[in-house]
Amino acid sequence: MYLGIDLGTSNSAIVGHRSGALELFKTITGEDVLPSVLMTDRRGSRYVGKRAYDQLQTSPKGIASRFKRLLGTSTVLPFGADGNISPEEASAEVLRQLLKQVDAAIGAVGIEGTVITVPAAFNQMQSEATIRAAEAAGLERVALLQEPIAAALASLERGSKNGLFLVYDLGGGTFDVALVRAVNGSVSIEAHEGINMLGGSDFDRMIVDSAVRPWLARNYKLPADAQRQPAYQRLFAIAKANAERAKIELSTATETTIFVSEDDARATDDGGADIFLEVTVTRGELERLITDKIDQSIALCRKVIIGNGYTADDIDRVVLIGGPSRMPLVRERVPRELGVPADLEVDPMTAVARGAAIYAEGREWSSQTSSRKAMRQRHDAGAEVSYDYEARTSKDEARIRVVSAGGAQGLRVAAMADDGRDYGEQLVADKPVFTVQLRSGETRVTMTVTDAQGHRQVAASAELLITKLAAIAAGAPCTHTIAIKIQTGDESRAKNGLLPLIRKGETLPKKGVESLRSARDLLAMAGSISNSSSKQKVFLSQRTIF
Template identity: 40%
Template sequence: MEYYVGIDLGTTNSAICTFDRETQQTRVWKSPEQNDLTPSAIYINIKGDEYVGLRAYKQSPRSPDNCATLFKRFMGTDTPIELTAVNLTLTPEECSAKVLKTLFGYLPEEIRNSPYTGTVITVPTAFNLMQKKATIAAAEMAGIGNVELVQEPVAAVMSYLNSRGSTDGTYLIYDLSSGTLDIAIAESIGKRVAILAHGGIQMCGGRDFDRKIVDNIVRPWLHANFALPDNLTVNPWYKPLLRLATWATERARIELVAKDNTLISLSEVEIGTNDLKGGEIYLDIPLHRNTYDELIADHINDTIDAARETLSKTGYTPNDIECIVWIGEATHYKPLRDKVTFELGINGDTLDVNPMTALAEGASIFAESICWEDENGPRLRSKEIDFVLRRNRLFKSNSCMDLLHNPFYILKVTQLDNRQRIIEASEERSLLLDVDTCIEARSMLTIPTKRISAEVAWLPGIPPERANDILVLLESTTGSNLRSDNLPHDSLAAALSSILYTTTSTLADQVLELLNPLKEHLHDGHPIEIEYFSEIGKFLGFDKLNPLARANLLAARMLRLHDYASEVITEWIIAIAQAFDRLDPLEVCTILNTERQESGFPEINNISDVETAIREIRQYYKQVIKFVLECTYPIQE
């Protein structure tokens, strides 16, 4: 029996869910406290006892130096998570692994230990390659096998579609969590979901709402009722008071979901602090919905502007959107949903999914759509297929970075084709390929801000005819005619490495000289056509490829070797490094804008966008090199 698990690894709260294929129902697995959500918090006391979840969350305002929270924000970075009270330093991945392990422990043993369990973890759309890789690493640290990732908006739509029994439509995902706002426009065709555009606000969420309440209501009330220093923030004696007050404010704000009025309250015992005159401090502050609405109005207006901006990227209007899918604890508040719905003019009256658990539910539904086995059995169980599985995971986690997974290649279009041609190609290719793959490729190429990543990972500056010939060579080296696993020490790889980074003018002669001795090593039925390669050497001119195109081609070919001999790999790695050393973002931007002028797409005005895309592909090449080095063996004498 197969088990499908979805995990929403959140910045503030996390959840875990399973999906039953037979009943098409999801089940959220509760914490020991019988809550759907588990706070993403870690607490370690001076004895070394470790707690993850609600108990850690409750200790965080009282013992901040013993706690780790909000570490998801630092995934994929070198930022240390310091627990100074216990002299312990953790990485963000280690912290996330502890949360994942705790969540996975809620499942029955037969699910946890089954080789047929597939787990999908949600990640924000804005997560870069390193952050995604860090999430996979955290799952491995937690002992969770068979793991894939899904973008949070995709999980949200999957949950909505399952609850409604719908299939097709375009949706606006409004995800307002404790810390950030994420907006996405997602399209579903036959339950295949593609992200058309995404945006949001980095610092806008429940914590910002809490800060407004504390600054405008709690602080004035404290100063009016107790003898306190003017600036509580910098006073070490009263900083714990502010942390506790903020914690109590969050509880009260959440209570407004079901009440018109509530209290921000903490007893003298809970606070345990006296004012300057020796009086015991307590909190007993009324909070009304009307007051709260006034305080957060500017924030809500900002979220509406962000939603409009994201929608404009797609060229759609509010009339094209099926409905708003609400995600995040702040969207439980109905007055907020009503205002956003009214201002955007999009249907948002219903709450068809639980905003707090929808991502975990959607992830478990998405897990059911993945083929977790191949002909050899459950994934990751066979050492013989480990190489292919790890390489495929590298491809999946890095989307368009590989030439033969790039949207231009998938749709068989060129960088000079206009938007209409790309749309037509998407429809044509969807008859042969997976529909959602074509939709995602179309989205990558038709939305200018997403297009940059595909352009930088392609063959920029190379005329379409010449690029096609280069791809023919790349395809042939991975096909039946040129099999590197038929050659001792991958001599073919050595030959191709020389082809790809040579700078001599006698390239065709070099190719002939390198390939002629290889004929005797080939199996019957797999001939090398020397005349064909001679012609390629003449008119492709590998020595004239610009550095970025050369590096992209080298990486793509390097991942398709069957034998990784150390001497050969050293040459390839040096070649990629040399190509990247010569990269000039301004030159790349000029090349891309020249091609965009012909294809009709808007020019790139911000060089930092190109620099970001180059940084991302540089990180990808680091992963490629690491992967290859792990597969490398020394040449045998």
């Protein structure tokens, strides 16, 4: 089985790809997604998901959340009664819980490979921290995939297999946009951009700053820097957690209330009054708050479209991904401002994990690296008969070419699919081509060879497995230009410069060798250039990020 994991800022999801079909593994309480929240009780037991998320609404001390943004940094989060936890450790706990969901659904199974998605704007340190978290969770063969690419693959499950479309991915912590070309289900990313600090978490903070703090200032005697003082940290932490819940409720309601009781707040103002919170927030107020942020995301979409030589008329659809994309403002404003119709068929909460699973199944896994599976295969049978066929395709049909080296006179070959379809019989010597109709997932085709007397030639017959894919990733672009520092000119007029090895937007994975002459003696160091000859070859070696 292959796994696709969306390790999200607010919520995470896991999807398996087995026997040619995708399967979403739900939480133990039946939800499609797992809240990316972690807590520990007084006995030291750890809980991930809804129980921790619910606790965040009333008693947030020592609960870890929103740690995805902090991956790759030295930040530690307060956790438990007196301890701390790193974002990497917290992410590993979420991954462990997701794997438990798989075990609960289908038992222990072999995992061929796992793809975890990351924002397009993630840097190398954040990506490497994600890999380390996966290894700590017990995953052995792991690769990373940018979230817009995963979303693009998922969007082809039900939509058109051809066209140019835009993926608008607004998550809990980040915003990504990708310009995607699909030809017969084969997806290539023409461009993508991202904003690392634009998402639902920012909207929650804006609600607290514009609605909660003014309400408290009107009703209580609080210091100007109350939000920074330890005596009020619990109050504001609960307020932010409830602001998130209010934001979600306003996707379907026009008005909601952020409420924190005196018992939950456990704080008094400068006059000794017990503090409680009861703030009414309307959808209109929320939309006025976040419109500038949404417009910022739309501006980046326009930049990607225009910067690649397109207009809105060239875009077939915009695919909305991520929890905050369910907000009415986003669903109405984004397609209207861009002038592109919205595709609302894709589940914004699970699409990224589904796309990651599709991508994982399309790779050949070996240790920590993977390569794309061959789309065509050749099966050499006896009696000088071979079958050249499309083993993997996103089209509705596949062709099987029968090849003979000339020693198959009088032999006939018939094709029969496991769905009962009979594709007739032809002479092997004619080198026939059978066109087979495919269903989703796997189709087995039995090729039966008989001689002139009708006797079956076992050695020359074969059973061919053809997989119809929801989508195929033709390649993923490099998110940043990777370059090395070089010197040009002679010693008296040496100038420093950068030599790009992989340019932003070039398709990954990419291999190459660049020969350079060293400017000075080089000393051997572990993991770097290891001899001091005057001419060196520079090799890039790192975790593969597709």
